[in-house]
Amino acid sequence: MIAGLELGGTKCIALLGTGPADIREQRTIATTDPATTLAEIEAVLDGWSFDAIGVASFGPLQLDTGAPDYGAITATTKPGWSGTDLVRRLERRYARPIGFQTDVNGAALAEARWGAAQGLATHAYLTIGTGVGVGLIAGGRPVQGVAHGEAGHMRVPRAAGDSYPGWCRFHGDCVEGLISGPALAERFGRPGRELPVDGPEWDLFVHDLGGLLHNLVTVAAPERIAIGGGVIAARGHLFPRLRARLAESLGGYGSLAGYAGELDRRLGPPGLGAMAGPLGALAVGMDARNG
Known part of the structure; x- marks a missing residue:
């Protein structure tokens, strides 16, 4: 039995179970300050x-097990959370195996175990919510160098006439600074959920996200790219536009010409829907329990 903790920018979800067909309990906790949030968890x-804990958290995170601050949130855009210890606090309290990953890597692992990426060698999961994150899986494991990647903070060419400086306090107009939930609210004066379906605001969203997708495909050409998170969850009509934008951007180059012709099956929502993130925490905990 696994306790899975998905820590998000606005809410945390705790699950008890072994997979999508066996969820014994589920609880939602508002993400406020670290002391209050972690005490409620x-x-x-x-x-x-439970036998193990899986933590799939917003970041950036310290994932290097040899680092003094392993298991902590590092310098984050979430006020008050930089330097928050997660793993060692839970280890002291529960003395159980603990898996620790980014929320997007966790969701990607869940998609591989139970969702639309089963049997694939390479795939990616993007989340667009309070922040923008990218989890990339190759050979069944998250791709990671000396630190986990922050592809949500890549910079992309701006649309003509778009002068919005960006919401990200580290990079300004990186992708997260342009299309995350807080960025949309600041940029357009109201939350994304209140924007009209056919509003011109989504033209800029598709342009900016299309730039990230272009870079991701030219670097890794994942067999499948799932896009989830609160901003896009109710905006399924954007997927045809994103596929068209990406195909146009790839420009018929080399082997990617064939890839561009397959985007109907390669680019879409997660197979696990809104549960990809919470189930990601279970998947991380299962990996920790199995060693």
């Missing part, structure tokens, strides 16, 4: 019996 875990 621990109050939930204290009432559960």
Whole structure:
């Protein structure tokens, strides 16, 4: 039995179970300050019996097990959370195996185990919510160098006439600074959920996200790219536009010409839907339990 913790920018979800067909309990906790949020999470875990914990969190995270601050959130855009210890705090309290990953890597692992990426060698998961993150899987494991990648913070060419400086306090107009939930609210004066379906605001969204997708495909050409998160969850009509934008951007180059012709099956929502993130925490915990 696994306790999975998905920590998001606005809410945290705790699951108890072994997979999508076996979820015993599910609880939602608002993400406020670290002390309050983690105390509420621990109050939930204290009432559960489990063999391992999986943590899939917003970041950036320290994933190097040899680092003094392993298991912590590092310099983040989420006010008050930089330097927050997660893993060692939970280890001291529960003495169970703990898996630790980014929320997007966790969701990607869940897609591979139970979702639309089953049997694939390479695939990616993008989340667009409070932040923008990219999880890339190759050979069954997250791609990671000396630190985990932050592809959500890549810079892309701006649309003509778009002068919005960007919301990200680290990079300004990186992709997260242009299309995350807080960026949309600041950029257009109202949350993304209130924007009209056919509004011109989505033209800029497709342009900016299309730039990220172009770079991701030219670097890794994932067999499948899933895009989830609160901003796009109810905007399925954007996928045909994103496919068309990406195909145009790839420009018929080399082997990517064939890739561009297959985007109907390569680019879409996660197979696990809105549960990809929470189930990602279970997948991370299962990996920790199995060693």
